[in-house]
Amino acid sequence: xxxxxxxxxxxxxxxxxxxxxxxxxxxxxxxxxxxxxxxxxxxxxxxxxxxxxxxxxxxxxxxxxxxxxxxxxxxxxxxxxxxxxxxxxxxxxxxxxxxxxxxxxxxxxxxxx
Amino acid sequence: xxxxxxxxxxxxxxxxxxxxxxxxxxxxxxxxxxxxxxxxxxxxxxxxxxxxxxxxxxxxxxxxxxxxxxxxxxxxxxxxxxxxxxxxxxxxxxxxxxxxxxxxxxxxxxxxx
Numbered sequence: 619x620x621x622x623x624x625x626x627x628x629x630x631x632x633x634x635x636x637x638x639x640x641x642x643x644x645x646x647x648x649x650x651x652x653x654x655x656x657x658x659x660x661x662x663x664x665x666x667x668x669x670x671x672x673x674x675x676x677x678x679x680x681x682x683x684x685x686x687x688x689x690x691x692x693x694x695x696x697x698x699x700x701x702x703x704x705x706x707x708x709x710x711x712x713x714x715x716x717x718x719x720x721x722x723x724x725x726x727x728x729x730x731x
Numbered sequence: 732x733x734x735x736x737x738x739x740x741x742x743x744x745x746x747x748x749x750x751x752x753x754x755x756x757x758x759x760x761x762x763x764x765x766x767x768x769x770x771x772x773x774x775x776x777x778x779x780x781x782x783x784x785x786x787x788x789x790x791x792x793x794x795x796x797x798x799x800x801x802x803x804x805x806x807x808x809x810x811x812x813x814x815x816x817x818x819x820x821x822x823x824x825x826x827x828x829x830x831x832x833x834x835x836x837x838x839x840x841x842x843x844x
């Protein structure tokens with residue numbers, strides 16, 4: 619079985635500062651990795667995904683994530699955040715041969731002016 | 732516009748009542764999913780369906796039922812057996828191929844009167 623741990627439940631950050639959201643997973647087989655964003659009272663929107671190949675993945679809204687197989691991590695970064703990035707962010711993992719997507723507990727990002 | 736719609740946005744349930752949440756997609760996706768989201772927690776899988784007339788239990792199926800009579804529709808019924816139904820319910824559908832990337836609807840918030 620796979621599991622996902624998001625190490626920070628909340629991350630306060632000032633506008634135009636960088637942010638990193640940490641995600642670690644455990645799985646005994648190959649996985650695909652995803653980051654989703656959820657704005658208040660809305661569904662989840664796909665930010666980016668790692669399938670294979672280059673370990674640095676670029677997504678929408680200026681976000682990027684780096685896959686590190688040896689550390690089983692998939693951390694999300696943005697070099698300069700905006701007020702509009704205030705949201706909850708979810709990391710998710712899917713086994714390559716499976717159907718189920720397993721989510722982390724989420725990280726709430728609060729961007730302060 | 733292609734997408735996933737969920738209705739209603741808010742739903743109130745009385746004690747002992749069954750309620751049905753609607754999920755429709757016009758993305759021509761074969762697979763559809765229902766998740767439950769509680770405050771401060773990640774998403775938990777209730778049921779999923781890979782093709783019409785077939786569905787499987789997820790991690791927390793007790794107290795819920797589904798049907799999949801049409802490719803476009805995957806309604807979820809919250810039965811009276813679900814003793815703690817207050818939550819945000821999210822429907823998703825996924826692309827074919829590898830991997831199956833899930834896309835989400837806007838959600839339905841269920842409240843108990």
